[in-house]
Amino acid sequence: MNPTSAEERLERLNALPLRENLRGTVPYGAPQIDVPIQLNVNENTHPLPTAVREAIVTGVEGTLETLNRYPDREFTTMRESLARYLGHGLTADRLWAANGSNEVLQQILQAFAGPGRTLMSFPPTYSMYPLLAAGTDTGYIAGTREADFTLTAESAAAQVREHAPDVVIVCSPNNPTGTSTGLDVIEAVYAATEATRSMVIVDEAYAEFAHTGTPSALELLPGRERLIISRTMSKAFGMAGTRLGYMAAAPEVTDALRLVRLPYHLSAVTQAVALAALAHADALLATVEDIKAQRDRIVDGLDRLGLTPTPSDSNFVLFGPLQDPEAVWHGLLDAGVIIRDIGLHGRLRVSAGTEAETSAFLDRMQELADAGIAVPAP
Incomplete structure (x- = not known):
């Protein structure tokens, strides 16, 4: 059988009852x-490092006798370990995790966005944001940055007030530009969403690589129940193959994500690998x-x-x-x-x-x- 051409595959795809907002889009990669x-x-x-590999092997071996059982649905031990790693007085009830930070963001949109609602980010930025919006049938609003790719508090807040999105994502350090966003910008964006009660996400996937003295938006969490800080173990931890992303937020936000997560979404093996890595974070x-x-x-x-x-x-x-x-x-x-x-x-x-x-x-x-x-x- 001859392999199907790209044109034929596209024709067959379009013959399916695909959602209209997905027609003509291409997969990320x-x-x-x-x-x-x-x-x-x-x-x-x-x-x-060798010591980390050995710890991971030991941790995974420890799951083998119970692989016939579902894993800890609440991944409690892992959330406790993530809280210790992040510091800032965080506790396990303020931590959540999923299979990569993309899935964390997807769950946030499933809970707080969707049909009739909008997501706003500030291109050039992570190209997955509009794709995540499309996947959850969320309207996407593209904001703007300065010519040097920075984002000022005044501009960001004005754009948020103008468009009144239901969810705002600010990537810091920003991908693909590498530029960090000042905490004054995050504070201004959050203040601009008070009337709409919108969720504000700061995507800190690359936070560990910032120059010394660059503050994290984790400092802003106290008193801001609609603020979410997203992180990942793919980058600084060198564990992209593990697929472990996580976030810190108010406990009620993690409760909201429990409403949309799939049952037992983090495997026992994933939890074991992440725990071994966190134990050897240094x-x-x-x-x-x-x-x-x-x-x-x-x-x-x-x-x-x-x-x-x-x-x-x-x-x-x-x-x-x-x-x-x-x-x-x-x-x-x-x-x-x-x-x-x-x-x-x-x-x-x-x-x-x-x-x-x-x-x-x-x-x-x-x-x-x-x-x-x-x-x-x-």
């Missing part, structure tokens, strides 16, 4: 190309400082090439605009290095890898610059 140096999806490229987070150093090397290296990197508080760097970003992307790929073309005005995004991976990227960028390929847009 970066290209998965097997090359030696993969710096395109903001992973922590450092391998897990060892896992030891790579963060190295990643930050490599990120700063990338910023300095690209700056010397005149390619205008955006200041980053994350584990990636956005740079450009380039005269021919596609040629740069392919030039890197030819050398076994893949980065991300995000389709943003001639800019490309590169994740900070190990020292060797970062050197390979910078060396190839120098070659492409010397060849007249990696040059700024006129």
